[in-house]
Amino acid sequence: GQNIDQPTEMTATEGAIVQINCTYQTSGFNGLFWYQQHAGEAPTFLSYNVLDGLEEKGRFSSFLSRSKGYSYLLLKELQMKDSASYLCAVSPGSGFQKLVFGTGTRLLVSP
């Protein structure tokens, strides 16, 4: 089976740093994606990791450890507009386009 876990909700303050964790157990692994989703909208791509290590892209960074089945998304210099749901998704290997999504983490950034 496929199991991807994330914290349900997190809160943080504007300007701070927040780390959203994701653990996964899947039948196969062909990469891990992070998406941002505002309420009522489609997910927006943030990052893709297929090798171990840290990928940095502006204020957002994503880390992957395949041996531990673990990833995190790091958001720096938080802004109010970062309040959204953050979805961790794994491509389980049967064609990388197919994604299994985690439970999603709702992040609330306060002033």
Add this chain to the structure above:
Amino acid sequence: GAVVSQHPSWVICKSGTSVKIECRSLDFQATTMFWYRQFPKQSLMLMATSNEGSKATYEQGVEKDKFLINHASLTLSTLTVTSAHPEDSSFYICSASRLPGNTIYFGEGSWLTVV
């Protein structure tokens, strides 16, 4: 601009009727598209894989006779919710990839409300 487009963005239908949602890849061909469903405050759940020119592959627990998928061309997949009921009310979203590459594009999503 969008590279995967869905239509309609929102639809209200009466219980017992059928409703069709379209997913189009705008400037590339997609032999495979994916349909997801998202209930309020929940994550996306994969419903089925839409294969151009062949039958769709459904995830466990998804009724293939209720959620009809047709992928008749390389740029269009349709999801028809048959005999809709209020519990089918949800956000339906499709995805496709432009190959080569590993970028997955999502459509804008379609809100279905069954009354």
